[in-house]
Amino acid sequence: MAAAEVYDIDCLVIGAGAVGLACAVALARRGREVLVVEATGVIGSGTSSRNSEVIHAGIYYPTGSLRHRLCVAGRRKLYAYLAKRGVAHRKCGKLIVATSAAEETQIAALHQRASQNEVESMALLTAAEALALEPNVNCVSALLSAETGIVDSHGYMLALRGELEDLGGMIALNAPVSGGRALPSGGFEIEIGGASPARVRCNAIVNSAGLSARAVARTIEGLDDAHIPELVLAKGSYFGCSGRAAFTRLIYPAPVEGGLGVHLTLDLTGRMRFGPDVEWLASNDPAQVDYRVDTARSQSFYAAIRRYWAALPDGALAPDYSGCRPKLSGLGQPAADFRIDGPETHGITGLVNLFGIESPGLTASLAIGEHAVDLIERG
Ligand SMILES: Cc1cc2nc3c(=O)[nH]c(=O)nc-3n(C[C@H](O)[C@H](O)[C@H](O)COP(=O)(O)OP(=O)(O)OC[C@H]3O[C@@H](n4cnc5c(N)ncnc54)[C@H](O)[C@@H]3O)c2cc1C
Numbered sequence: 001m002a003a004a005e006v007y008d009i010d011c012l013v014i015g016a017g018a019v020g021l022a023c024a025v026a027l028a029r030r031g032r033e034v035l036v037v038e039a040t041g042v043i044g045s046g047t048s049s050r051n052s053e054v055i056h057a058g059i060y061y062p063t064g065s066l067r068h069r070l071c072v073a074g075r076r077k078l079y080a081y082l083a084k085r086g087v088a089h090r091k092c093g094k095l096i097v098a099t100s101a102a103e104e105t106q107i108a109a110l111h112q113r114a115s116q117n118e119v120e121s122m123a124l125l126t127a128a129e130a131l132a133l134e135p136n137v138n139c140v141s142a143l144l145s146a147e148t149g150i151v152d153s154h155g156y157m158l159a160l161r162g163e164l165e166d167l168g169g170m171i172a173l174n175a176p177v178s179g180g181r182a183l184p185s186g187g188f189e190i191e192i193g194g195a196s197p198a199r200v201r202c203n204a205i206v207n208s209a210g211l212s213a214r215a216v217a218r219t220i221e222g223l224d225d226a227h228i229p230e231l232v233l234a235k236g237s238y239f240g241c242s243g244r245a246a247f248t249r250l251i252y253p254a255p256v257e258g259g260l261g262v263h264l265t266l267d268l269t270g271r272m273r274f275g276p277d278v279e280w281l282a283s284n285d286p287a288q289v290d291y292r293v294d295t296a297r298s299q300s301f302y303a304a305i306r307r308y309w310a311a312l313p314d315g316a317l318a319p320d321y322s323g324c325r326p327k328l329s330g331l332g333q334p335a336a337d338f339r340i341d342g343p344e345t346h347g348i349t350g351l352v353n354l355f356g357i358e359s360p361g362l363t364a365s366l367a368i369g370e371h372a373v374d375l376i377e378r379g
Helices: 018-029 064-084 101-116 127-133 152-166 208-216 295-307 359-378
Strands: 005-014 034-037 094-098 124-126 141-145 150-152 170-172 176-182 188-192 198-207 233-241 250-252 263-266 272-274 317-327 338-342 352-356
Touching: 005 188, 018 034, 018 152, 018 198, 018 352, 018 359, 034 124, 034 198, 034 272, 064 152, 064 359, 094 127, 094 352, 101 124, 101 141, 124 127, 127 141, 141 170, 150 152, 152 170, 170 263, 198 359, 208 317, 208 352, 272 295, 272 317, 338 359, 352 359
Parallel strands: 005 034, 005 198, 034 170, 094 250, 198 352
Antiparallel strands: 094 141, 124 141, 176 188, 188 198, 233 272, 233 317, 250 263, 263 272, 338 352
16 A cells, blocks of 8 residues: 555455454455455464364354354354365364263263254264274263364465455455544544555444454544453463374363363364463463463373373474464453444444454354344444
8 A cells, every 4th residue: 555545445344364354255245345454464364373273063152142153153154165165174073072070061061052052963972982983082971073173274264365356355464453533424534554554434344353353443533442342362372293193083171261171183184283271361462472382381281181182192292383362251250252343332333343253263254254244234
């Protein structure tokens, strides 16, 4: 963008992660003109490239919550989209394993929740049935989810980008939003900073800035602070595991506070990795997040993994990467739902803020996009 340029566009999406791109595609499919502005020089460099790449079935979330509804709907849309667009993925299934009587009660409750959430293809297995599927697993019983899968998240985002551009949408990289205002006459004026400052006038905005969605919302004059939630950041680290994969399905323990427990995921080449754990951060400034993986955390990983994979060899784990969850609830509080705030919530026509889009945001992204556009069009 040239300095001091002013652009008029119908819809502006802030952030080119999986969710922002899916929102942009949803807008473009409805015939809206869309510009995505991304602070960095590439798409998908935020949380969308720092996650487990798991297509979640929709088991864990309170029935009727956005996380439940958008995960189940998003997962169904996502499998169809990946197949149609030729994006690498595999419906490999997963086992949630119980290794104690208390965890058996937990997975029985998850089974019931999954049925209330209308998640397909779930089954409670005895230890013998689980061992027949996964000979290396250690458990007293397990919950099988056949709908769970893995996806090449970058391939998915490239497919979204391709579809968006085919529909006439545009993406501006190195284009950080630095401020803006809701105009009294309707619409918005948004400032783009960086090396090529510009101003964008638009009718609608989807704020999909991930960890920075709160900071972006705070710069929009006219949006009452009461509609901007506090954010807590929780880092999750991963360790890779050398050697041949010992499992063909994903293996999850019973969930823990703040996350799903240190689980085994496989990438599409079959490589094993474990994580993410939950490390609550003192600062909620995304710029302060140190994504390096602390080797010392491996001790707690060995202990957690050996509960369900006793044969994990010493020295097999190596620090891999980490991600950071934008949480709307802190330690000791019940897990919060996604917040997708449209005009009905904050009173500003054309504005949708996406807050707390942690897991299963990747799975849910296509459904989040549809939902966000519904809010814009309804408002
Ligand atoms: C450890 C971890 C594991 C997870 N595992 C899974 C999983 O297995 N399955 C699943 O479904 N979900 C998972 N998730 C959740 C999923 O990764 C996220 O919900 C999803 O990637 C969020 O996408 P996004 O587009 O909202 O955010 P992001 O990918 O973070 O994108 C936001 C974008 O906004 C840009 N931005 C920020 N500020 C500005 C600004 N001022 N101007 C312009 N652009 C800006 C950023 O540069 C970034 O590119 C996991 C999350 C974490 C942290």
